[in-house]
Structure formats: structure tokens, C-alpha cells
Amino acid sequence: MNSISTVSENNSLFLKSKGIKPSYQRLKIYSFLVEHKIHPTVDIIYKNLCSEIPTLSKTTVYNTLNLFIEKKLVQKLIIEETETRYDINTSMHGHFKCEKCGEVCDIFLDDDILLSKKLQGFKINETHIYFKGLCQKCSTKA
Amino acid sequence: MNSISTVSENNSLFLKSKGIKPSYQRLKIYSFLVEHKIHPTVDIIYKNLCSEIPTLSKTTVYNTLNLFIEKKLVQKLIIEETETRYDINTSMHGHFKCEKCGEVCDIFLDDDILLSKKLQGFKINETHIYFKGLCQKCSTKA
DNA sequence: GTATCTGCAAAACATTTGCAATTCT
DNA sequence: AGAATTGCAAATGTTTTGCAGATAC
Numbered sequence: 001m002n003s004i005s006t007v008s009e010n011n012s013l014f015l016k017s018k019g020i021k022p023s024y025q026r027l028k029i030y031s032f033l034v035e036h037k038i039h040p041t042v043d044i045i046y047k048n049l050c051s052e053i054p055t056l057s058k059t060t061v062y063n064t065l066n067l068f069i070e071k072k073l074v075q076k077l078i079i080e081e082t083e084t085r086y087d088i089n090t091s092m093h094g095h096f097k098c099e100k101c102g103e104v105c106d107i108f109l110d111d112d113i114l115l116s117k118k119l120q121g122f123k124i125n126e127t128h129i130y131f132k133g134l135c136q137k138c139s140t141k142a
Numbered sequence: 143m144n145s146i147s148t149v150s151e152n153n154s155l156f157l158k159s160k161g162i163k164p165s166y167q168r169l170k171i172y173s174f175l176v177e178h179k180i181h182p183t184v185d186i187i188y189k190n191l192c193s194e195i196p197t198l199s200k201t202t203v204y205n206t207l208n209l210f211i212e213k214k215l216v217q218k219l220i221i222e223e224t225e226t227r228y229d230i231n232t233s234m235h236g237h238f239k240c241e242k243c244g245e246v247c248d249i250f251l252d253d254d255i256l257l258s259k260k261l262q263g264f265k266i267n268e269t270h271i272y273f274k275g276l277c278q279k280c281s282t283k284a
Numbered sequence: 285g286t287a288t289c290t291g292c293a294a295a296a297c298a299t300t301t302g303c304a305a306t307t308c309t
Numbered sequence: 310a311g312a313a314t315t316g317c318a319a320a321t322g323t324t325t326t327g328c329a330g331a332t333a334c
Contacts, residue, residue, distance in 0.1 A: 021289080021333090023289065023290085023332090023333085025289085025290075026289090042324085043323095055291075056290090056291085057290070058323095058324090059290075059292075059325085060289085060290055060291065062323095062324065063289085063290080063291095066325095076223070078220055078221070078223050079220070079270075080220070081218070081226050081299085082299090082322080082323080083323090084223050084323085084324085096261070096264055096266075099267065107261060121277075121278035121281070122238055122273070122275055122276065122277060122278065122281070123275045123276040123281045124273045124274075124275040125273075125274050125275040125276075126273065126274040127271075127273050128221075128270070128271070128272050128274075129269075129270070129271050130270050131261065131264070131267075131270070132267050133264055133267040133268065134265040134267075135264060136263035136264065139263070139264070163308095165308090165314065165315085166307095167315075185298095197315080198315090198316085199315070199316040200299090200316090201299095201300085201301095201315075201316055201317075202314085202315055204298095204299065204300075205300095205314085205315080205316095208300095224297080224298080226298080226299085
């Protein structure tokens with residue numbers, strides 16, 4: 001048993017533990033999210049898995065991601081109205097999108113910000129924080 | 143000169159000062175945003191102005207809002223992937239959307255949160271903070 | 285053998301674009 | 310008249326839905 005099959009088996013067991021039948025497609029999509037924490041769009045996931053799974057359809061990518069969201073394995077990121085991104089990290093953190101290179105990266109949020117949850121009378125279920133601007137690479141080049 | 147025409151004239155002068163020709167449609171859309179700070183969608187604006195401007199088209203609403211955004215009179219609010227909202231208040235503030243009644247309200251953000259702008263190496267142009275959950279009304283009823 | 289999952293094609297929506305008609309000065 | 314604005318119809322792009330075939334247990 002090599003390390004690759006071990007990882008795959010672990011992912012498979014993990015999906016099962018969350019009540020998700022680990023089909024070939026689901027496993028590949030889940031693995032992609034774990035191995036590429038780039039907050040990909042459906043299109044990015046689809047294009048990357050196409051060569052490995054020639055019969056893959058975008059419908060399956062959508063179906064799978066919606067299932068993962070329902071089971072709380074993934075969260076949606078809505079930064080642009082034209083592109084929905086998916087994040088395998090469901091813990092509370094912020095995001096930064098570079099307006100030049102388009103990359104989205106994680107932003108650590110300290111407790112001060114999380115205290116903003118103390119909003120009187122509101123029952124907060126979700127907190128979304130994101131920034132737009134120029135990333136380190138793009139701002140030094142400019 | 144009554145107070146209504148004064149308001150209208152003020153809005154007209156304000157649009158001019160921002161380099162926007164104050165057409166009838168633009169003035170009505172601007173006034174609607176000022177008088178109804180409910181972060182409306184294009185559809186809400188359109189439906190509300192239809193009776194007053196029977197020939198109004200959604201294209202004009204879109205065109206006008208995009209112009210207002212370009213001239214920094216309005217900011218886009220993207221909370222749901224399916225609905226873009228528009229906010230006449232362009233100062234830094236957060237939003238809360240109630241998952242039950244669907245209303246979006248403003249959230250005052252104190253300086254602690256704004257300090258989060260100190261993100262090393264990033265040039266921040268926009269900060270977006272929003273919450274989802276149950277509002278006061280809906281959580282007491284539940 | 286029955287449930288579930290996949291994936292094609294079509295539908296559903298929101299937004300933008302092309303362009304002709306209208307309006308304003 | 311000339312330039313900008315409006316609004317219809319069509320195009321675009323993303324996500325969902327219906328359904329038939331494939332797959333899994």
C-alpha cells in the first residue's frame with residue numbers, strides 16, 4: 001500500500017463519515033479541493049479534472065459541490081457576482097482578492113474582529129469578510 | 143417653490159456636480175435610492191418606479207446603476223449569488239441579511255474592525271463585511 | 285434488482301450588448 | 310442638427326432541472 005492510496009482511502013473514509021457516498025467523481029473533486037486550496041470556481045475544477053475524468057460534466061461538479069455545502073464540508077465564497085468560488089476551509093477566516101492577478105488568498109482574522117459577532121438582538125449564523133485590492137506580488141511590480 | 147421641488151433640484155445639482163446629466167430616469171432612480179435605504183435590487187427599483195415611469199426598462203435601471211457605481215455614488219452589495227443589491231451609502235459599514243425575512247440592514251463597524259485594514263503588503267481598495275442569520279424581529283417571533 | 289449517481293440537453297435567470305428610436309439642447 | 314439617453318430584443322454566462330442511461334451494492 002503506497003501513500004497515495006492511503007490518502008485516497010482516508011478521503012474516502014472521511015466522506016463516508018459525513019454521510020456522503022464516495023463515488024469516483026466525488027472523491028476526485030474532494031481531493032482536488034484539499035490539494036489545491038485556491039478557492040476554485042466550478043470551471044477551474046472542471047477543467048482540471050477533465051483530462052483525468054474524460055466523461056466528467058459540469059452538472060456533476062455542481063451537484064457534488066452543492067452536496068458538500070449541504071454536508072458542511074465546503075463553503076461558498078461570493079466575491080464577484082460573476083463567479084462563485086468554493087473553499088474547503090470552513091473555519092472563520094477572511095479572504096483577499098487581487099484585482100490584478102485575480103488570485104484569492106486567505107486572511108487570518110484575529111479575535112477582535114470575531115467579537116463583532118456581538119451584535120445585539122441578531123442571531124448570527126454566518127460571517128463573511130473579504131477585501132479587494134492589490135496583492136504583495138502585484139503591488140511591488142506596479 | 144415647494145419643498146419637493148427643492149429636494150428634486152438639490153438631487154439634480156448633486157448629480158451634475160458628479161458629472162452625471164440628470165435625466166428624468168436617473169433623477170427618479172437616484173431619489174428612490176436616497177428615500178428608500180433598503181439596499182434594493184434592480185428588480186425592486188424597477189417595480190417601484192414602473193407606475194411612475196411607464197416606459198421605464200430594466201436596461202435603463204442597469205445602465206444608471208452602473209453609471210452611479212462608476213461615479214462612486216453607489217456601491218454594489220453581493221450577499222447572494224442570485225441577487226445584486228445597491229447601496230447609496232458608500233462609507234465603510236457592514237451589512238446583515240436576515241435569512242427569514244430577507245431584509246438587509248446596515249451594521250455599524252467600530253474602529254477595531256477597520257484596523258483589520260493593516261494587512262501587511264496588501265493594498266486594500268475595498269472592504270466587505272456582512273453577516274447572515276436572524277434579525278431581531280424574526281428571532282423573537284421564532 | 286433497486287437505489288443512487290452521472291451527464292446530456294434544455295430551462296431558468298440575471299446582466300450586458302447592439303442598435304434604432306427618442307429626447308434634449 | 311448633433312450628441313447623449315433610452316429601451317427593445319437578442320446574446321451571454323452561470324446555475325439548475327428533467328430525464329435517460331450507467332453504476333453500485
